[in-house]
Amino acid sequence: MELLVRRGQKVDAGAFSNTRWFTLYVKAQLTDEEADNLNKYDMGSTLLYSNPEAAADKSVRVDGYKYPVISVQGLAEGLHVKCARIVDMMDFETKILSSSEVFKQMLDVAASFGGEEVYTFD
16 A cells, blocks of 8 residues: 655635635555455445544535544545645644554455464564
């Protein structure tokens, strides 16, 4: 798995002022085996991050959700994120990276079924 992260900015022109948004596009690029395991083990709906308390804040918007959500399927299909401030974008990018590490661990475990691992402890 590789993670594509694209940063940008967008200005929404309003009647009285312009609003600047800082944007992220994030997509997990999966190997064929990883994509097969994602479907085989029905991992798509797994939530990796969710923050309903942020619904009133609206400083971070993820693909039209009422509050920030990162799901396995969202990472696999690609997430569009809009943030009101750079610091919000940086914070959410950290959450995406952390969520992606968990997702990669899930894929690694799914790939190991039917095999065995040996752990050595000193």
